Amino acid sequence: MASQVHNRHDHSYKLMFSHKQMMQDLLTGFVKEAWVEQLDFDRMEQVSGSYITDELRDREDDMIWRIWWRDRWLYVYVLLEFQSRVDNFMAVRVMSYLGLLYQDLIRQEAFTPSGKLPPVLPIVLYNGEQRWQAAQNVADLVEPVPGGLEHYRPALSYLLLDEGAIVDSPGWSDEMRNIVAAIFRIEKHRDEKDVSDAIGHLAEWLSDTEQASLRRAIIIWFYRVFLPNRAPELEFPEVSDFTNLHEVHDMLAERIKKWPELWEERGRAEGRQEGRQEAEIRALESKRNAARKLIALTEMSDQLIAEIEELPVEEVEKLRAETQH
Incomplete structure (x- = not known):
């Protein structure tokens, strides 16, 4: 496109x-x-x-x-x-x-x-x-x-x-x-x-x-x-x-009078989108932190931690590798 x-x-x-x-x-x-x-x-x-x-x-x-x-x-x-x-x-x-x-x-x-x-x-x-x-x-x-x-x-x-x-x-x-x-x-x-x-x-x-x-x-x-x-x-x-x-x-x-309203609505929509993205980032980081604690304090498998925290198992494997270094 x-x-x-x-x-x-x-x-x-x-x-x-x-x-x-x-x-x-x-x-x-x-x-x-x-x-x-x-x-x-x-x-x-x-x-x-x-x-x-x-x-x-x-x-x-x-x-x-x-x-x-x-x-x-x-x-x-x-x-x-x-x-x-x-x-x-x-x-x-x-x-x-x-x-x-x-x-x-x-x-x-x-x-x-x-x-x-x-x-x-x-x-x-x-x-x-x-x-x-x-x-x-x-x-x-x-x-x-x-x-x-x-x-x-x-x-x-x-x-x-x-x-x-x-x-x-x-x-x-x-x-x-x-x-x-x-x-x-x-x-x-x-x-x-x-x-x-x-x-x-x-x-x-x-x-x-x-x-x-x-x-x-x-x-x-x-x-x-x-x-x-x-x-x-x-x-x-x-x-x-x-x-x-x-x-x-x-x-x-005639038509151009609507442009400022359009810009304001577009700005609000972009703000809502940015807010959703920030919320998603915060939620993901919270899941990662919880997974790090489970890795450090338990002997759970990566698969089980991934299921509990709703993370890809590859993500948990990466977090475990980081904690071991």
């Missing part, structure tokens, strides 16, 4: 980032470097993200775009990661994927005017709850050896966009006119108003006819991934038009 949720999330993100406006907002809003200002977004196109190695292994989950920069193409490689834990060796994965990309570019003879390989910006987009602590350069994962060998240590960095860290940063602005920022705000919302406001902004910004496909991708993500994860107990009616963000916003204005 977890893998199905991850697959839905990955697919819906890929659907959103297959639109030029999403990639443009991603770069202009979150890559704070001078070369971004020189990009020609009118000359921007998506390229294949599937590479087959000599071992016939596929890599199809990433988004690769090329954008015209001055007199050459620049490639942007986006790794869409949906995972609950940080991947400590992501830098190695990035190095492997970029190697595949460059091999493909060599086969296509897609060189710059000077005959060199085009530059690539690798981006890891991460939306887990835990803050990202993994190395962002593969060199930091390789043990240095002094005396000359350190010169051959690989060095390759990636740009990390950790949604949670971005939204929590002091410079973050809820009013940033940026589609990607609005998606981040929804995923890392502080309260139900954050969600409603962000949807309202998206409805306003994406009102043109030619943006219908992107509106549909966002609504699909919102209904099929965000809502089931955020409020699985609530029923949300399907919108009649999957390109109408205003309809989604109006629906939220």
Whole structure:
């Protein structure tokens, strides 16, 4: 089930980032470097993200775009990661994927005017709850050896966009006119108003006819991934038009009022569950203590003690071994 949720999330993100406006907002809003200002977004196109190695292994989950920069193409490689834990060796994965990309570019003879390989910006987009602590350069994962060998240590960095860290940063602005920022705000919302406001902004910004496909991708993500994860107990009616963000916003204005009650009930349920677990732990430890006393003061068999204290006989055998050491 977890893998199905991850697959839905990955697919819906890929659907959103297959639109030029999403990639443009991603770069202009979150890559704070001078070369971004020189990009020609009118000359921007998506390229294949599937590479087959000599071992016939596929890599199809990433988004690769090329954008015209001055007199050459620049490639942007986006790794869409949906995972609950940080991947400590992501830098190695990035190095492997970029190697595949460059091999493909060599086969296509897609060189710059000077005959060199085009530059690539690798981006890891991460939306887990835990803050990202993994190395962002593969060199930091390789043990240095002094005396000359350190010169051959690989060095390759990636740009990390950790949604949670971005939204929590002091410079973050809820009013940033940026589609990607609005998606981040929804995923890392502080309260139900954050969600409603962000949807309202998206409805306003994406009102043109030619943006219908992107509106549909966002609504699909919102209904099929965000809502089931955020409020699985609530029923949300399907919108009649999957390109109408205003309809989604109006629906939220009514339904979202129930979210605080849902959170309180969920908290009470989690508290009851934790209480039951703590009671079970205390009861088990009490049985173990009673079994230890019987082991120390009587000559009862492990089987009999297990029956008296309602413990597995293996548990009693383990307790006896502990008391004998």
